[in-house]
Amino acid sequence: MAEFIHRSFDEAATARLGAALAELLSAGSVVALIGTLGAGKTRLVQGIAVALGVDPGDVVSPTYVILHEYRGRRRVFHFDAYRIKDDDEFLELGPDEYFESDGVTLVEWADRVERCLPRERLEIRIDATGAESREFRIAAIGQKYVAVVDGLNRFGWEKK
Ligand SMILES: Nc1ncnc2c1ncn2[C@@H]1O[C@H](COP(=O)(O)OP(=O)(O)O)[C@@H](O)[C@H]1O
């Protein structure tokens, strides 16, 4: 399995990871974000969206709103499945329309709606390993995302 593991030691580093991802995600990409409350899912979405030209103030934690749409160089669709009761409630939002669009779709709490996600997706698991340190495990599920993981592995990350 193509996988990339990245450690972030502060929020700025998480934003840089988001910027790297923004360069690598093509139109129609779907990113599944998995991690507990406060892991950094929304911060990573912010990093990606801002790098795609979205106003930073637009990206908020959409806990009460299940879907936010932002406009930058690409459209960014930001789902938060935290409050989703079951698959039907999620499917009522018509997620396939977003998954198949020319935008980039990011799904927080993706593990709660896993059966509703496209078969191919980029999966990002985030663990809080300290007050400001986070571990990101980024895996390509399906051939389409192998290039993203390869791109992250080749990216010129600064050494810490
Ligand atoms: N390296 C880091 N990367 C991301 N967030 C961090 C980091 N260090 C500390 N934080 C804090 O962790 C929290 C992450 O919140 P958020 O992104 O909303 O989490 P989630 O969406 O996973 O519930 C924020 O309060 C942020 O300030």
Ligand SMILES: [Mg+2]
């Ligand atoms: Mg969040």
